[in-house]
Amino acid sequence: MTESITTTTATDRLFTTKQAGGRFLYKIYFTIFLTGIFSLLYYRCTHILHDHLVLWLLITLAEFWFSVTWIFQQGFRWAPTFHSTYPDELPSDLPPIDLLVCTADPDREPPALVANTLLSLMAYDYDVNKLAYYLSDDGGSELTFHAVYQASVFSKYWLPFCRKFNVEPRAPQVYFSSEEDVVNERGRQSFRQEYDAVKAKYEQMQEQIARATRLRKVPDEVRKGHKGFKEWDSKVDPRHHQPIIEVLIRGDGEDRDVEGNPMPTLVYVSREKHQGHPHHYKAGALNALNRVSALMSNAPLVLNVDCDMHSNNSQALLHAVCFFLDPKEGHRIGYVQFPQSFGGITENDLYGNGVKRIYEVEFYGTNAHNGPMYAGTGSVHRRESLNGRKYDPKVQLKVEDKSVRGNKNWEDLAVKAKALASSTFETGKPWGKEMGLMYGCAVEDVFTGLVLQSRGWQSVFYAPERKAYLGLAPVNTNDTLIQHKRWSTGLLEIFLSEYCPWTVGKLKLGQIMCYSFYTLWSLWCLPMLTYAFVLPLAMVNGIPLFPKVSDPWFKLFAFLGIASHAFSLGELMWAKGTIKMWWNETRMWMMKGTSSYLFAVTVIILKTLGISEPGFEITSKVIDEEALKRYKKEIMEFAVASPMFIPPTTLALLHLFGLLKTLTMAVKDGLEGLDHMFLQVIVSGYISLISLPLYEAMFLRKDKGRMPVYVTIYAIGILSVLLYLSPSLM
Numbered sequence: 001m002t003e004s005i006t007t008t009t010a011t012d013r014l015f016t017t018k019q020a021g022g023r024f025l026y027k028i029y030f031t032i033f034l035t036g037i038f039s040l041l042y043y044r045c046t047h048i049l050h051d052h053l054v055l056w057l058l059i060t061l062a063e064f065w066f067s068v069t070w071i072f073q074q075g076f077r078w079a080p081t082f083h084s085t086y087p088d089e090l091p092s093d094l095p096p097i098d099l100l101v102c103t104a105d106p107d108r109e110p111p112a113l114v115a116n117t118l119l120s121l122m123a124y125d126y127d128v129n130k131l132a133y134y135l136s137d138d139g140g141s142e143l144t145f146h147a148v149y150q151a152s153v154f155s156k157y158w159l160p161f162c163r164k165f166n167v168e169p170r171a172p173q174v175y176f177s178s179e180e181d182v183v184n185e186r187g188r189q190s191f192r193q194e195y196d197a198v199k200a201k202y203e204q205m206q207e208q209i210a211r212a213t214r215l216r217k218v219p220d221e222v223r224k225g226h227k228g229f230k231e232w233d234s235k236v237d238p239r240h241h242q243p244i245i246e247v248l249i250r251g252d253g254e255d256r257d258v259e260g261n262p263m264p265t266l267v268y269v270s271r272e273k274h275q276g277h278p279h280h281y282k283a284g285a286l287n288a289l290n291r292v293s294a295l296m297s298n299a300p301l302v303l304n305v306d307c308d309m310h311s312n313n314s315q316a317l318l319h320a321v322c323f324f325l326d327p328k329e330g331h332r333i334g335y336v337q338f339p340q341s342f343g344g345i346t347e348n349d350l351y352g353n354g355v356k357r358i359y360e361v362e363f364y365g366t367n368a369h370n371g372p373m374y375a376g377t378g379s380v381h382r383r384e385s386l387n388g389r390k391y392d393p394k395v396q397l398k399v400e401d402k403s404v405r406g407n408k409n410w411e412d413l414a415v416k417a418k419a420l421a422s423s424t425f426e427t428g429k430p431w432g433k434e435m436g437l438m439y440g441c442a443v444e445d446v447f448t449g450l451v452l453q454s455r456g457w458q459s460v461f462y463a464p465e466r467k468a469y470l471g472l473a474p475v476n477t478n479d480t481l482i483q484h485k486r487w488s489t490g491l492l493e494i495f496l497s498e499y500c501p502w503t504v505g506k507l508k509l510g511q512i513m514c515y516s517f518y519t520l521w522s523l524w525c526l527p528m529l530t531y532a533f534v535l536p537l538a539m540v541n542g543i544p545l546f547p548k549v550s551d552p553w554f555k556l557f558a559f560l561g562i563a564s565h566a567f568s569l570g571e572l573m574w575a576k577g578t579i580k581m582w583w584n585e586t587r588m589w590m591m592k593g594t595s596s597y598l599f600a601v602t603v604i605i606l607k608t609l610g611i612s613e614p615g616f617e618i619t620s621k622v623i624d625e626e627a628l629k630r631y632k633k634e635i636m637e638f639a640v641a642s643p644m645f646i647p648p649t650t651l652a653l654l655h656l657f658g659l660l661k662t663l664t665m666a667v668k669d670g671l672e673g674l675d676h677m678f679l680q681v682i683v684s685g686y687i688s689l690i691s692l693p694l695y696e697a698m699f700l701r702k703d704k705g706r707m708p709v710y711v712t713i714y715a716i717g718i719l720s721v722l723l724y725l726s727p728s729l730m
């Protein structure tokens, strides 16, 4: 696709917009494929299998739902839309920004990671007097506080160094792990000296953090360095503790770096937790930060970043501000979303967690109709819209600087802030409903974005050339499936909420289609399980469900199968993927479909029946040495006896069994029999091929990452029952 048709041109604009070219080719493909879908449904309705009515009904419904989701997807595919920004045109007086960072668990989110993320963000290329950082620690951990404290000390060296030599990336851990700058600038003695000095300071910080993490205790001599450590003089239980708010760096020119320049404000916040008081996970944490930051600095723009995503582009804030300050369209924009990109993903993205399709294809499509979903990290919000203000086309709302500045009594502010971070503060107030991030949903981000858009705000998806953020994605099968379970549970909760995209209003048609695709994606488990179970079971019982090869309708099925695969491959290649990446992504799609989505639907049923409430299972950001080696070699990691593995392993075995049985029979009874079963054989062959890593993990591998034998036993057990019962069910 080339970018050609320009819809707006730059004059005094700070950003412009254009649509992808070559769309008429897409429209041709669209028309042909749509005709194919209708023909398929026509075929099913005119070829009812009277002897196997239930099977016919299941397969027809499955194909119907595949077709519906394909139509929803057109919301993303119809008109990819790109923005360009002009940061050079920005006024010199930039709006203040508060930066909110979340962490929740020192074991799953190592303190060193938190420090690194924080430092990368603190070094943004922006007027430091306008920046204030708030770190929320839902783990209430002294180890995390210690890391933030160490980062605050090191930042006084790091920030002037970054500014002086304009280094990139500004995440010290990443920067110091590549020697590129040193090699490039070897000639310059002054650089070399400063580099070595800062690196030594950095290593000192790392060592301090590592030692405390290892001992699970902060050494006494370090504790003396800041009064904040006193909060942990008695034990702090992460689920039950007092509010802790510590100002680590005072902005407004009070605290200075080693060269005497002002520093941005940095505040550590661990909101109060009380058993029995719901804390609403990340949404609750961000709302507490929202209030604390409003008291202490009250910037009109708010950036939110997860602790597992460091800044990779020191200019990102300038790009974001271009949208809000744009004289023509700025007043409509509620939030700017940067893509989630991930570092350390293997070449062929073994678990499909690079989510390339979402951020390199789909989100551009949302730009055509009111903009993208809010993705929880790397997004800059207008504080007013986040706080419940509705968009009013009659008011050309400016980004007004009402921030709190100068001569602050920090002690006093910290005391006042504690009241805002108390566990009872929100009782009887509209937080989580009319203002702030929305509660009651495992994907608070998408939910909140939808609510903002339903209040009339537009959003913008913008991906600068140099990636704005680089994060950590799950690095094993179980974490991947659990993350997708959380996402698909939350998305379905949105569809079932009062903000259902079909009824909420103010959304454009294309937008409704995109939200429908995401919020209903867990329902994919129904057609996928149908295809996955019904096809091979019918095959082993000798029942054909597709036209035979000599039937003219056969071509239709062949076309739809090949075209949909070719399209998805082409799209991923366009997003600079690899063929193997596509193959891995397809495997994961099948596994998620039959596992994560199925569990998500179950969780929602349990919730509806009032049996249990879904929570927020935090993804682990640590990986052991051995597992990392396997990951780098792109060997799938199973290792834990997770129930998430049972459906995909059972299916892999079922297809292999069906395939072998049918082929053996064909060899015995002659190949003519295969004519009827050809498509079923192809599907089972395809699924068996894609499941090779599963068979290996079950039967061949000896390493620790193999499939636990319990899972295999369960899968074989379920398979036997299915095979035993299937003749009477068909």
Ligand SMILES: O=c1ccn([C@@H]2O[C@H](COP(=O)(O)OP(=O)(O)O[C@H]3O[C@H](CO)[C@@H](O)[C@H](O)[C@H]3O)[C@@H](O)[C@H]2O)c(=O)[nH]1
Residues within 6 Å of the ligand: 102, 103, 104, 105, 109, 136, 138, 280, 281, 282, 285, 305, 306, 307, 308, 375, 376, 377, 442, 443, 444, 445, 483, 486, 487, 490, 616, 617, 618, 619, 620
């Ligand atoms: O009680 C909690 C639980 C989580 N978090 C934070 O939430 C963030 C995201 O958690 P993570 O385990 O990394 O989940 P992911 O699946 O990687 O997160 C994606 O999905 C989430 C919604 O499910 C969004 O909030 C995230 O922004 C998005 O990156 C992390 O910074 C956590 O520290 C909290 O602050 N409090």
Ligand SMILES: [Mn+2]
Residues within 6 Å of the ligand: 306, 308, 472, 619
């Ligand atoms: Mn994450």
